[in-house]
Amino acid sequence: MSTTVSSLEPLFTLVAQSYETLETTFYKIPGSAVIARYVKSSHRDDPGRTLLEVILIIFAIRTLLQSRTKAEASGKHFIDFSEKEIDELVDEWTPEPLTKHLDEVERVDLDSVPLIVGPSGPKPKLANGKSVLNLASYNFSGLQGNQAIKERCVDILRRYGLGSCGPPGFYGTQDIQLQLEQDIADFLGTEGSILYSQAFSTIPSVIPAFCKRGDIIVADRGVNFAIQKGLQISRCTVRWYDHNDMQSLQHVLESVEKERIKKNWPLTRRFIVTEGIFDHDGAMSDLPKLVELKLKYKYRLILDESVSFGSVGRTGRGLTELYNVPASQVDMLIGSVANGLSATGGFCAGSHIVVKHQRINGTSFVFSAAMPPMMTVAASEGINILRETPSILTTLQENVRAVRTILDKVDCITIPSHPASAVIHINVRPASPPPAQLLSPTPQSPALPASPMSPLSPSSAKLSNPTSVFPRHPEHFDMEQEERFLQDIVDDALAQGVLITRAKRLRGQELIEARPSIRLAVSAAMSKKDCEKAANVIKASCVKVLGKRR
Amino acid sequence: MIPSGTRTRGLNISSYNYLGFAQTRGGCADAVEACINRYGVSACGTRLEGGSLDLHTQAEALVARFVGQEDSMLCSMGFATNSTVIPALVGKGSLVISDELNHASIRFGVRLSGANVRTYKHNNMKALENLLREVISQGQPKTHRPWKKILLIVEGLFSMEGTMANLPVIMELKKKYKFYLFIDEAHSIGALGPHGRGVADYFGINPRSIDILMGTFTKSFGAAGGYISGSRALVDRLRLSAHTGTYTESMSPPVVMQVIASMASIMGISPTLSSSAVTPRAEDTIDMEPFPGKAPMAILPSWMPLSPTMVDGSDGSMRLRRIAFNSRYLNRGLRKLGFITYGCDDSPVVPLLLFNPGKMAVFSRMMRTRQVPIIVVVVAYPATPLVTSRVRFCVSAAHTKEDIDMLLTACDELGDLLDLKQGQGDRWPLKEIIDRAVELVNAPGDA
Numbered sequence: 003m004s005t006t007v008s009s010l011e012p013l014f015t016l017v018a019q020s021y022e023t024l025e026t027t028f029y030k031i032p033g034s035a036v037i038a039r040y041v042k043s044s045h046r047d048d049p050g051r052t053l054l055e056v057i058l059i060i061f062a063i064r065t066l067l068q069s070r071t072k073a074e075a076s077g078k079h080f081i082d083f084s085e086k087e088i089d090e091l092v093d094e095w096t097p098e099p100l101t102k103h104l105d106e107v108e109r110v111d112l113d114s115v116p117l118i119v120g121p122s123g124p125k126p127k128l129a130n131g132k133s134v135l136n137l138a139s140y141n142f143s144g145l146q147g148n149q150a151i152k153e154r155c156v157d158i159l160r161r162y163g164l165g166s167c168g169p170p171g172f173y174g175t176q177d178i179q180l181q182l183e184q185d186i187a188d189f190l191g192t193e194g195s196i197l198y199s200q201a202f203s204t205i206p207s208v209i210p211a212f213c214k215r216g217d218i219i220v221a222d223r224g225v226n227f228a229i230q231k232g233l234q235i236s237r238c239t240v241r242w243y244d245h246n247d248m249q250s251l252q253h254v255l256e257s258v259e260k261e262r263i264k265k266n267w268p269l270t271r272r273f274i275v276t277e278g279i280f281d282h283d284g285a286m287s288d289l290p291k292l293v294e295l296k297l298k299y300k301y302r303l304i305l306d307e308s309v310s311f312g313s314v315g316r317t318g319r320g321l322t323e324l325y326n327v328p329a330s331q332v333d334m335l336i337g338s339v340a341n342g343l344s345a346t347g348g349f350c351a352g353s354h355i356v357v358k359h360q361r362i363n364g365t366s367f368v369f370s371a372a373m374p375p376m377m378t379v380a381a382s383e384g385i386n387i388l389r390e391t392p393s394i395l396t397t398l399q400e401n402v403r404a405v406r407t408i409l410d411k412v413d414c415i416t417i418p419s420h421p422a423s424a425v426i427h428i429n430v431r432p433a434s435p436p437p438a439q440l441l442s443p444t445p446q447s448p449a450l451p452a453s454p455m456s457p458l459s460p461s462s463a464k465l466s467n468p469t470s471v472f473p474r475h476p477e478h479f480d481m482e483q484e485e486r487f488l489q490d491i492v493d494d495a496l497a498q499g500v501l502i503t504r505a506k507r508l509r510g511q512e513l514i515e516a517r518p519s520i521r522l523a524v525s526a527a528m529s530k531k532d533c534e535k536a537a538n539v540i541k542a543s544c545v546k547v548l549g550k551r552r
Numbered sequence: 553m554i555p556s557g558t559r560t561r562g563l564n565i566s567s568y569n570y571l572g573f574a575q576t577r578g579g580c581a582d583a584v585e586a587c588i589n590r591y592g593v594s595a596c597g598t599r600l601e602g603g604s605l606d607l608h609t610q611a612e613a614l615v616a617r618f619v620g621q622e623d624s625m626l627c628s629m630g631f632a633t634n635s636t637v638i639p640a641l642v643g644k645g646s647l648v649i650s651d652e653l654n655h656a657s658i659r660f661g662v663r664l665s666g667a668n669v670r671t672y673k674h675n676n677m678k679a680l681e682n683l684l685r686e687v688i689s690q691g692q693p694k695t696h697r698p699w700k701k702i703l704l705i706v707e708g709l710f711s712m713e714g715t716m717a718n719l720p721v722i723m724e725l726k727k728k729y730k731f732y733l734f735i736d737e738a739h740s741i742g743a744l745g746p747h748g749r750g751v752a753d754y755f756g757i758n759p760r761s762i763d764i765l766m767g768t769f770t771k772s773f774g775a776a777g778g779y780i781s782g783s784r785a786l787v788d789r790l791r792l793s794a795h796t797g798t799y800t801e802s803m804s805p806p807v808v809m810q811v812i813a814s815m816a817s818i819m820g821i822s823p824t825l826s827s828s829a830v831t832p833r834a835e836d837t838i839d840m841e842p843f844p845g846k847a848p849m850a851i852l853p854s855w856m857p858l859s860p861t862m863v864d865g866s867d868g869s870m871r872l873r874r875i876a877f878n879s880r881y882l883n884r885g886l887r888k889l890g891f892i893t894y895g896c897d898d899s900p901v902v903p904l905l906l907f908n909p910g911k912m913a914v915f916s917r918m919m920r921t922r923q924v925p926i927i928v929v930v931v932a933y934p935a936t937p938l939v940t941s942r943v944r945f946c947v948s949a950a951h952t953k954e955d956i957d958m959l960l961t962a963c964d965e966l967g968d969l970l971d972l973k974q975g976q977g978d979r980w981p982l983k984e985i986i987d988r989a990v991e992l993v994n995a996p997g998d999a
């Protein structure tokens with residue numbers, strides 16, 4: 003004991019000495035006496051305060067010095083190498099190529115993408131000079147090419163120029179952009195709305211703006227890729243319910259509540275995330291039921307209407323109009339200005355609070371240039387046209403019915419889409435069922451897809467696990483083969499003058515691989531006769547390609 | 553945001569309009585008008601699902617020429633160009649090395665990719681090299697397996713700092729450490745380099761030695777959206793595997809036209825006799841000029857109205873000269889007045905340091921309430937560190953020397969009032985700066 007004390011003695015003197023020098027230097031600084039007097043008197047009055055102030059100063063210094071981006075610590079797994087060893091390791095290291103070359107299938111895939119020469123529309127011209135009937139491009143209400151919109155755009159070009167030259171917060175906001183936000187809000191009946199300059203980039207910013215780590219999201223297993231990315235960025239706890247199955251949703255909501263009580267989770271924000279009309283199969287959500295459940299279990303509803311806005315409802319307002327549900331019941335209503343109004347960008351409509359919050363927390367709103375004024379005016383004009391001409395949506399629905407009437411009767415395909423959906427997906431019907439079944443007209447013919455229940459989740463069977471994105475009864479299909487058949491149908495239809503496309507997917511990057519399909523997008527700009535003609539061509543191609551199987 | 557209902561005309565020194573192409577008149581606007589009348593406003597879909605127009609392939613060929621790469625791909629939003637493409641480049645087992653001040657869109661994309669990320673101190677090449685040595689020798693965390701690949705992402709010109717990526721050193725490091733290089737030229741493309749072709753042009757580096765050049769059309773070209781460019785094989789891969797082609801709406805025709813017209817203006821147009829192909833690809837035209845050459849007539853839309861100043865390139869070269877002059881004049885002028893600014897002399901982004909966050913609002917308001925109001929952007933924590941609050945000017949080719957004089961005058965007055973002139977070095981009085989502007993700009997070095 004005593005030896006340690008004696009060995010520490012020089013240290014003590016050193017400390018005392020340096021303290022003295024420190025003190026004298028401190029008093030040499032002009033104004034230091036004032037500080038010393040202040041500290042002394044305040045310490046005498048209230049010793050606790052000195053402590054508090056010291057802590058405050060330390061905290062302030064730390065905040066100031068802290069680097070804003072912390073490097074990932076290498077931690078305890080760090081191995082010490084000499085410089086020479088590092089040089090050797092650097093020499094030895096060979097990286098993989100940055101990207102893989104396309105394989106043959108992918109090459110063909112890319113080369114078969116149709117190229118439109120001149121304006122897009124119901125009858126565009128292709129690179130080979132032929133005009134085709136277009137059931138591939140999104141132009142639901144036929145606003146593309148509208149003369150009144152063109153004139154408004156030229157007018158704006160001559161007054162505002164094209165680009166907005168900056169993010170909304172940095173003087174990129176112009177009066178007519180705010181006008182479109184107001185127009186969308188008025189059209190839907192919400193308090194406000196906020197514009198993002200690309201439809202796909204809207205929801206991946208909306209979700210993380212509200213949902214943080216620890217919050218709970220209950221999502222449909224069939225949500226589109228953009229929502230999947232939003233969920234990934236938000237890092238919150240996700241529970242899944244079977245695709246478009248309200249019973250499954252209710253079950254999951256109950257199980258979350260039980261889990262919360264059992265694990266004693268704190269009360270957090272909770273959201274249901276789903277789509278109005280699903281991008282990957284055209285099925286439609288049962289909005290009244292969704293609203294009922296969200297109110298009952300105290301969730302907020304984030305509804306992606308990218309497909310349904312501008313394509314269903316009496317004037318194209320989407321699901322809220324179709325089901326007569328006030329849009330204010332949907333907490334965050336996301337739509338696509340690009341698809342729905344034939345311009346560019348997307349929006350999120352909701353209460354003032356929801357909108358304001360995104361003005362500083364919506365990543366792709368804050369850090370991206372505002373929408374070009376011309377595009378916002380095109381969209382505002384589009385809304386006017388939709389309001390004033392309800393016949394547009396009537397025509398669209400008639401066209402949808404015309405196409406469905408023909409395609410629903412085709413045996414070799416199935417159509418999972420809702421009868422009112424302007425996006426129609428076509429799946430290959432598996433060739434396996436015994437011929438006897440094919441002969442008898444069974445009730446499972448595709449005339450019944452209106453039921454919101456997925457046929458794959460009979461409620462009697464065991465339920466899927468909410469923590470896993472995979473359903474208990476996954477669909478089985480031969481992806482490569484089906485894609486090949488579908489592409490053959492697409493090629494055959496194109497040869498007959500009808501432009502359609504397979505639904506393109508990012509295979510390998512999606513949470514669940516969607517079943518291969520052909521995606522039709524019906525437009526009001528096409529005459530009913532042309533729709534029937536196109537549908538008959540598609541029907542013939544399906545029969546021709548799929549009849550040859552086996 | 554509530555509109556006040558009143559109108560005020562001011563000097564805008566904040567918008568990203570480097571080359572002044574955001575115009576309501578002139579060759580570009582005429583081309584855009586012709587395009588609206590011909591094409592309408594929408595391309596109606598994604599690139600892979602029936603939204604590909606001839607205009608898109610023409611613009612892609614032109615962009616590739618402009619930046620000096622084999623091929624390029626468009627995306628309808630600059631932010632999404634990063635956020636939807638980076639996940640197709642790297643993933644689990646790869647490492648992204650990122651400058652600490654990289655833009656939010658890059659961070660967004662990297663987070664989606666699932667790759668590991670390491671950051672290094674802004675523009676500090678020594679820190680970068682140390683980090684490279686560490687990560688290559690250590691390999692992946694825990695397993696110590698070698699990284700599949702390492703991607704370095706930097707910005708050509710940093711929009712908050714006005715600093716440029718130190719490309720010559722990075723190219724040296726790239727040779728030694730074998731990482732792939734991704735440069736975000738959102739602010740540098742069009743605005744930097746003797747031909748406006750960005751940082752590679754500025755430093756005289758062959759653009760093809762850089763793996764990926766990304767940029768946006770929102771800034772220099774007065775349009776919207778972005779591009780990604782690189783080798784043909786790389787771009788073809790991205791057309792299929794990046795989220796863009798499958799899921800994002802393709803660029804709308806008038807916006808594409810603005811891109812084509814403004815780029816052609818900068819490049820000048822060379823008449824070619826080869827028949828105009830409908831689907832030109834970057835190297836299909838045989839008689840192509842070496843980089844940085846003119847735009848071959850054959851890859852432009854045949855119906856595009858061409859103004860004489862666009863064809864001979866005089867419009868573009870005048871803009872390039874003006875932005876070069878304005879940038880240097882403002883940077884050097886402010887420093888001669890005694891202000892502290894960040895960044896290099898040729899940067900059109902000029903951050904002037906205010907330091908004290910309390911002075912920000914005062915500065916901004918006093919600028920706005922001058923007789924000729926000046927509209928400025930002030931930036932503070934959390935966009936910048938707490939102690940380096942700043943005001944950021946963005947110079948444009950559309951500013952006249954008188955505009956810059958007026959700005960310098962205003963800064964001079966406010967600088968005295970708010971005690972902002974903390975810089976060291978030689979000071980000139982305002983009048984001398986204005987009178988000897990040309991001499992100041994032409995002085996050699998980064999003085």
Ligand SMILES: Cc1ncc(COP(=O)(O)O)c(C=O)c1O
Pocket residue numbers: 169369370371372629630631632634655657707711736738739768769770776777778
């Ligand atoms: C470096 C950088 N990358 C990307 C972007 C996004 O581009 P855009 O505004 O066109 O979406 C910006 C814009 O602020 C930027 O500064």
